Amino acid sequence: QQQVKQSPQSLIVQKGGISIINCAYENTAFDYFPWYQQFPGKGPALLIAIRPDVSEKKEGRFTISFNKSAKQFSLHIMDSQPGDSATYFCAASGANAGNMLTFGGGTRLMVKP
Amino acid sequence: GAGVSQSPSNKVTEKGKDVELRCDPISGHTALYWYRQSLGQGLEFLIYFQGNSAPDKSGLPSDRFSAERTGGSVSTLTIQRTQQEDSAVYLCASSSRGWGAFFGQGTRLTVV
Numbered sequence: 121q122q123q124v125k126q127s128p129q130s131l132i133v134q135k136g137g138i139s140i141i142n143c144a145y146e147n148t149a150f151d152y153f154p155w156y157q158q159f160p161g162k163g164p165a166l167l168i169a170i171r172p173d174v175s176e177k178k179e180g181r182f183t184i185s186f187n188k189s190a191k192q193f194s195l196h197i198m199d200s201q202p203g204d205s206a207t208y209f210c211a212a213s214g215a216n217a218g219n220m221l222t223f224g225g226g227t228r229l230m231v232k233p
Numbered sequence: 234g235a236g237v238s239q240s241p242s243n244k245v246t247e248k249g250k251d252v253e254l255r256c257d258p259i260s261g262h263t264a265l266y267w268y269r270q271s272l273g274q275g276l277e278f279l280i281y282f283q284g285n286s287a288p289d290k291s292g293l294p295s296d297r298f299s300a301e302r303t304g305g306s307v308s309t310l311t312i313q314r315t316q317q318e319d320s321a322v323y324l325c326a327s328s329s330r331g332w333g334a335f336f337g338q339g340t341r342l343t344v345v
Contacts, residue, residue: 154333163237163324163336164276209276211333219264219330220289226275 124212126224133231139197141227143210150212155195158207200231237337239325245343254310254340258327265308268324315344
C-alpha cells in the first residue's frame with residue numbers, strides 16, 4: 121500500500137500549548153489530505169481536510185499546513201485542551217491513486233492540565 | 234441512516250468458529266473500507282471496495298478472511314476458523330469519490 125508516514129507516535133503537551141503532528145507522503149497523485157481524531161472506544165472522526173491548491177486551512181483551533189514541494193503536511197492544535205487528548209491519524213487519497221485513502225500510523229496526544 | 238452502521242457492536246466467539254461482520258455504509262457512498270485495530274494500535278488496512286469490486290485486497294491477513302459487497306451498499310466481512318489473534322476492533326468506513334471517509338463505531342471481536 122502507498123505509504124503515509126506520521127510522526128511523532130506520541131506527544132505530551134501542556135494545556136494551552138501548541139500540538140504539532142507531521143505527515144509525509146510519497147505519491148504525487150495524492151490530492152486530498154484529511155485528518156482524523158479518535159477517542160477511546162470510538163471510530164475515527166473526520167476533523168479537517170485540505171487540498172493542495174492551498175497551503176493552509178484553519179478551522180477553529182485546528183490548522184493544516186501543506187507543503188507540496190516537500191510532500192509534507194501537518195496538523196497544528198492551538199491552545200491545546202485536555203479534551204483534545206486522543207489519537208490523530210493523517211490520511212491521503214487521490215483520483216489518480218484509485219481514490220483509496222491511505223492512513224498514517226497515528227499519534228497519541230495527551231494534553232496535561 | 235445518517236451514518237455508517239456496523240453490526241454487531243460486540244461479538245464473542247469460540248476459537249474455530251466462523252463470524253460475519255456487517256457494514257451498512259452511508260447511502261450513495263461508492264467507496265467502502267474495512268480496517269482492523271488492535272488495542273492502542275493504528276489502523277490496519279484490510280480491503281477497499283469501489284462499488285461492488287475490490288481493487289485492493291492486499292490487506293487481508295490470510296485466506297480465512299473474505300469480504301463481499303452487494304448492490305454497491307452493504308458489505309460483509311467473514312472470518313473463518315477464528316483464532317485468538319483475530320481479536321480486535323473491526324472498523325468500516327465509506328466515502329464519496331474524492332472526499333474523506335466516515336467511520337462506523339466498529340465491531341469488537343473477542344475470540345475465546
